[in-house]
Amino acid sequence: MTEQGYSGTKAAAIVGITYRQLDYWARTDLIRPSLADASGSGSRRLYSYRDLLELRVIKSLLDAGIKLESVRTAFEYLRTHVDTDIASAHLVISGGDVILCDGEQLIDVMRRGGQGVLNVLAIGGVKSGLDSTIVELAGSSSAGASSSRHLAI
Numbered sequence: 001m002t003e004q005g006y007s008g009t010k011a012a013a014i015v016g017i018t019y020r021q022l023d024y025w026a027r028t029d030l031i032r033p034s035l036a037d038a039s040g041s042g043s044r045r046l047y048s049y050r051d052l053l054e055l056r057v058i059k060s061l062l063d064a065g066i067k068l069e070s071v072r073t074a075f076e077y078l079r080t081h082v083d084t085d086i087a088s089a090h091l092v093i094s095g096g097d098v099i100l101c102d103g104e105q106l107i108d109v110m111r112r113g114g115q116g117v118l119n120v121l122a123i124g125g126v127k128s129g130l131d132s133t134i135v136e137l138a139g140s141s142s143a144g145a146s147s148s149r150h151l152a153i
Contacts, residue, residue: 005046015055074098077109087127
């Protein structure tokens with residue numbers, strides 16, 4: 001079974017960002033599409049479901065006031081240290097710091113201390129919101145759209 005792929009335009013709409021943001025994030029290696037990357041003029045990027053989940057987490061971190069460079073650092077850490085499903089991870093946001101809650105440990109992924117109000121971003125909750133948006137947008141697609149859409153979870 002082939003994994004469902006999402007075009008850049010569709011991915012941006014599902015995640016709630018502009019296509020320009022998505023393009024910038026891909027060109028600057030924040031997140032590259034895992035199914036098909038752009039390979040020249042006229043080629044299309046194709047994003048996987050996991051890519052959409054990561055994009056939604058990035059958007060959530062930015063919406064929480066985390067700077068883009070800090071988001072980059074956090075994602076570099078997550079990609080190299082989180083072996084399990086990313087949806088099971090919990091991030092604690094403290095001011096400009098991002099901390100991974102791993103079992104009973106809190107790991108400062110920014111590698112610097114800080115104090116402030118702690119906000120927990122349960123990535124599983126982000127996943128649920130992403131799933132709802134995909135289903136909602138798939139239901140409101142035009143009649144000419146392909147009827148072979150599947151949501152793999």
